[in-house]
Each structure stands twice: as C-alpha cells, then as structure tokens.
Amino acid sequence: MLDFTKYTLDNGLDVIVHEDHRCPIAAVNLWYHVGSKNERPGRTGLAHLFEHLMFEGSAHHDSGYFAPLQKAGAALNGSTNCDRTNYWEVVPTNALELALWLESDRLGYLLPALTSAKFENQREVVLNERRQSYENRPYGMALMALMAALFPPDHPYHWTTIGYAEDIRAATLEDAHAFFQTYYHPGNASLSVAGDVDTESVLELVRRHFEEIPAGSPIPAVVTGDEPQRGGPPAAVDTRLLLEDRVELPRLYLAWRSPRLFSDGDADMDLLAELLAGGKTSRLYRTLVYERRLATDVSAAQGSREIDGWFCLMATAAPGSELMELEQVIGDELAALADAGPSEVELQRGLTQVDVQFVYRLQTVGGFNGRSDQLNAYNVYAGDPGFMARDRARYRSATAERVRDAVRQLQEPGRIALSVVPDGAVERALPGSRPAVVS
C-alpha cells in the first residue's frame, strides 16, 4: 500500500524511504527498539526519562534540540512505550539535512554532552509529567494497577512506561549512560524518511551522517517471568481490586491477557473491541449507555504489544447505578456473543470500521502514526516495512467464528476486575475487591 525502499547500512541501521510529493515537507522518524520492557525492577521509568535526555543536546550541538529545529520550521517530538522509543521531526524539505545531522549526532555522540545538570533537570520534569498525567488526573493510576495485576513482578509489562516515582528518583546519571551504551545502537534502530524527497539523495544523506557510527553490541534479550525455565506463566485466576481516587463516578475496568501483536487471534480481539464498544451501535454502548442508561461511557481495546497483549473493557457508572450492575450486563453481553457469535451485519460494520482506518492513516507523512511511523512499526515488529497489506488482510479474513473464539477467551479464568471508586466509597467497589497497591 505504501511504496518504499529499504536499505540496511553496514552498521545495522535500517533505512526506509517513502516518496510522497504532495506537500513540500519531509518526515524523519527514528525508532529505537527499546522501551520499558528493557528496564529492570528498581529502575523503572528509565527508558522514558532517557528519551527526555535525547532532546537536551549532543557533542556537536550541546544545547536543546528544539531551538535549531523550531527555527527551521519543524514540528518534533518523541515518545516511549513498553516496546520502543521513537523520535520524529517534520521539516520543510530544505531542513532535511539538519534533521538528519541532529538525529545522527545524538545517536553517535550523545554521552559527552549528557551532564548531571541536564539529568537532574529532566528528572524533575519527568516527575512533574507523572504528577500531571497520572497522579493528579482522575483514574490516572488505574493502568498501573491493571498492569501490575495482569503481569507478574518479573514480567516487564508489570510496570508502566512512566515508571515508579521512587525508581525515577533513584536513577543515576550512570544508569542513563549505561542505558544509552546498551540500547542506542544503529543495529537497534530503524530510520524512516518520508515526504517530498528523492530516494537516492536521502540514502546518500543518511549514509554520510550515520555510516560512521559503530554498530555496537547485540542487545540483551528481554526476560519474562512467563518463560518455561522460569516456571511459566502464573496460574490464571480471577482477581478483584479496588482503587480509591479523586473521582466523582465509579468506573469498572475488566482486563485479560490476550494475544501479542500480529499473533493468531490478535486481529480478532481488535475486531471484538470494535463490536463491543466502537460507536453507538456497538453492543455495550447500546445496552449500557443508550438503552439501560447504567453507564456514561464504555470503551474496549486490544492492547497489542510485542511480547504480550491485554484486552481491556472500561465503563463508568452513571449517577444512580453501581459497578455490580455494569459487571452483570457486560457479563451477559459477552455470554450472548460467545453463544451465538456476531450477526453478519454486525461483523460487516466492524470490518468496515477497522478497514477504513487503514485509509485515514495514510493522510500524514510524519509525526505519531504518520506514514513514516507506520513503516518503522512494521519494520521493527514484523521485519518488513511493507507489512501493511498483510496487516490489513488479517482483518479482512476475519469471520464470525473467529470473533466468537475471541470472546470465549474472555470467559476463561484470569480476569482482573478493577473498581475505581470515589475516595472513601470502598463499598461501591465490586464485592470482595482488595485494595490495589499503586504509588
């Protein structure tokens, strides 16, 4: 669906170029195959904190990266999740070389410029990001409680990417240097350039800027507690947890472990999420919000990640209703779908919704989820930037039986039910819930 050229430098850096000449801009997008899954207990949050440090200067431009790029008319940002860290710039085409010069300088020459002062400053910024986006936000700690319950302590999805505050406080400059030396290698990276560019010129520019950077050592394998030599995954049991929070309305989260990204059943879970809670005609919206008015909102998502997945349903109790009623209705709807499977009309609606996303996703060349980001995602996770067609085919081949199989997996043991209730209203949690520990 997207034309591209892929080239791998001798040092292992994958380079992907995609031409699109409609708008005189160039998108630079660089993925490092490292995320919070590569952290160790006691140093959670380090991958994300490190991402911040990448904007603070490198040996040959030892000051903030935003200044030269914003002056060139760029938009830029970065993000970290459990599996990868990405960095991107969208620049007018005349500034492509500047963006590549800067990206290559922070890959090749970061550490001489990475000082204690920068580290201490960004540690404070990250602690404030954590306060703003999680601690001081309603329901903001729910994901941490869910991940900690779904995955055992030695599984790298046990903690969330923002990390624990005490770990962020405990991290040292030496930890940051070691993290860079271990994970920021050309061979652990994928660079994509898209937009109003010429493929040959881009390849030459990339070689000139990146070939001099040494390959580095292989990346240590990620260890999960699920591996057979470590005893395998823990026995699946249903768990009920509660969290008190500064919220007005109780909210129920139901979560299960589910197939990992691109594995069998992953696409079916995506489709199931759409049938359950995508739009106003979906089963749960119709029943809970539209007809019975028990909930103010409902959502569902398959969190497809590299080494594992999770499926999550979420519904907020309307004034006058209780989480037990929501749980009951959701259980009934899941049972009905597991019993009879989706109708043909329903399945087609879901397939249309999922399929049309592949069109809407093509509209931007850069930034989060733009074409350059998608090419890197397919390259890193599927080993093929051109995986989009096969990705789309996974959904197009879905059947009612496959969706029914997906929903039946949600009836197996291993469900986490998290009740988030207003401070002091523990009696509004599902019966038998024990307090979740988050910090």
Place this chain on the structure above:
Amino acid sequence: MIGRVDRAHMPEPGRVPPTRFPVVRTSRLSNGLALKTVEHPGPPVVTFRLTMPVGSASDPEHAHGLAALTADLLDEGSTERTALELHAALDGTGARLGTEVGADSTTVTLTTVARHALQGAGLLAEIVATPRFDTSDVGRVRDLRRSRVRQLRAVSSAVADRVFLGTLFPGHPYGHLGIGTDTSLASLTPAQVTAFHRDAYQLESATLIGVGALTHEEIGDAAERTFGALPVRSPASEAVVAPAVLDAAGSPSARLVLVDRPAAVQSELRVGHVAVARATPDYHALQVLNVVLGGQFVSRLNQRLREEKGYTYGVRTGFDCRRAPGPFAMQSSVQADATVECVQEVLSQMAAIGDDRPVTSTELEMARAALTRGFARGFETASQVARGVASLVLHELPASYYDTFVPEVEAVDADAVTAAAKAHLRAGEAVAVIVGPADQLMSDLPALGLGEPVRVDP
C-alpha cells in the same frame, strides 16, 4: 564515494520551498447556501464541514449549555431515522462525524472515503437539518452531559478553565464553558433545544466546505444533491448574541482565585486577562510575541519553568482571538511547592517583554521562522485545509489571507512586538487562578500582591 559529515558545523537550511494555500473555489448551491471547495489530491478521503457563526456565547443567560447540547443531539436521530439507524448508516460508509461548539461558532464535520462522498454529504445534511430531538433522547443526552459536568469537577484543568473564564468575563457571554453547569443543564427542555435549532441553525449565514481527493465539480455535485434543496433562511436575530453585547467585557471579578484541591501534588494555573479580538491589526505581531513568550517549546516561559527549573511538564501561552476580545492565558500544571514562584515568574515575564526585556533579534528571528517555515505542514490533510478555510469564513478574512501570512509575519519587527506587548499584555491587570492544595498555598499567596484570594468551589 560518500564523504564524511562536517560535525563542526550544523547545516544551515537553504531556501524554504515556496508553498501556497490550495485554491479555494467559492460558489453557491441552487438554494443560495455558500459553498467552498478544495481539490486535495492524496489518499481517497473527503471531508465536509458545515460551519455556522453561532456558538456558546449565544447561550441564553439562564440556559448555559444550550448550544452545545443542541449540537450533541444532532446525531441522535433524524425525522427519518432513529439514532441507531443513523449511526448504522454512518458506520456503513466508515464515516467519522464530529461536532465542535466554540464561543462564536458551531461546526459539524463528516469525513469519509471519497467514493462515499454523496452518502456522506447526505448524512451530514440529514443530521444538521432534520434532527429528531425526541424528548427521551434529549433527556438521555442532557443527563450524560450533567454527568460529564460532574466528572469535570475532579479534573484540575477543566476547573481552572471554568473559573478563569468566569472571573475574566463576569456576566458576559464568554464567561462560561460551552457545556454549561449542572443547574443550567437541568433546566433545559426539549422545546428549548428545538427552538434553538430552528432559530440558530439557519443556512443563510452558514458555509459548507468540501475538501477531498475529488474535483471541484464532484464535491459540488455531492453538495448540491444533498444540501441544495434545503431552505435557506436567516437566523432569528434574538437567537444570536448581539455584537454590542460581546464587545462589552467588563472588569474581572477578582485578581486571585483559589480552588482548593486538598493534598494535590500540583497546582493547575491560569494567568491572563481579556485581550483582543481576531480583527485586530496587530494579529501577526501578537503571533510572534506569543511564540517568544510561551507559544512553543523554545519560549521564555517554557525554557525558564521547565528546562531551567524543572517545575512543570510544560507551559503554554495563547491569545484566544475571537470575534470580540477573548482571553490571553498562560496555562500550566506545576508542582505544588513552586506555585507562587511560577505565578510570579509569569507575571514578571508578561510585564518585561513590553518593557525592560524586549524581544531580542535572536528571539525575533526564531519566532518568525517558526511561524513561516512551518506553514506548509499545517495544510497536509483534507481536515486541516477545511479547518483553514472555515477560519477564513468565521473571521471574515480575505481570500488572500494565507498567501499573505508569510510576508506579514516576516514584516513584524522588534518594535512591532514591543508595541503589541504594551498594547495587549497587561500584567498589572492579570488574573491568576490556582487549583491546588489550599492549606499548603495560603500562607505564600500574599507575596503575589494580588490581594486576598477569592475561594471558589471546584
């Protein structure tokens, strides 16, 4: 042979490629409805955007939330179809529907794949022109919005926004959030919604914008076949807030407002005042001024409070230029123990940029470049282009506006920025709203010199 890169010298970007805003074709449908179309090659997507110059500033005094409730109810069924039937039709074409209610305008947008342009335009026309407003649906959606208002009481940023507008604009149509209050929503009736729709959603003052991977003729044909037979009448004058009422912003009700959020780890801050209308001749100078002060990452306030002090994840400032003077606001969420220092810093920077710390040549060059060189990427998608066209319509800007934007910004010099700061930034009149832990903050607040804090409930 590939040469080695010169690390001693960061590359200087060469000439920025010339860009032009795409051609907008203006016409009228056979019923007189204004139509603007743009051919936007690329992925097979089309977006239709109907924009009307009536927003939440036109909420009647005791019916705050009416404009937004009306907009929210548009897709809850039409005279032809129930809500579920309507959404089944939307879903069947993969369409995305959005409504936006601002203070001055209401916009309904439908985006779909290009081959469904006709069905998409038809659904948009049905949704906008013939909503059902069934009593039961009005009650259901009103209750959902009341629940939302209730939940927003726990969201610091929403509380800060509400209190800030209320303090800046007491008794003025800009003084409330579009969603309204629990009390006002509770009083709204289906009859009021029906009347507001009848009076305000008239097509005489509306504009339909179509942008997509189709020709002008194809977009126009879809528009004509769906909107072309609808009645085009003027909005009832009593349904739309009068310009004289909008222009009469009074004085703020307080200089310092504190909303207690016990034990909160951060304070949510708003600092600002009523500033300037969109029609100001200083518009471009204000954009440059704002970039320098707090409009982007590399700005005085973000550099100081985030990159030097580490007190916050980020700071932003903005002039909300509306049809009548709207707010200038700094917004940030800062660690609680730095609250007073942050407010002081903002007030001092607001004062200094028009006085003893005027914009430097480096800052000026950076700000102008950020605005002009980044211009092209703002119009990459059909939705971005449609939004740009809608902005021209709403603010009655000349068709040449986007073509003159870059030279206008390049013409802004340091004196113009200083003059704009002197004219439109008034630190001495600024209001500060703090949503944070009162018991930690109270003893330090007198240092701000803004008088006794007025306490407001969340």
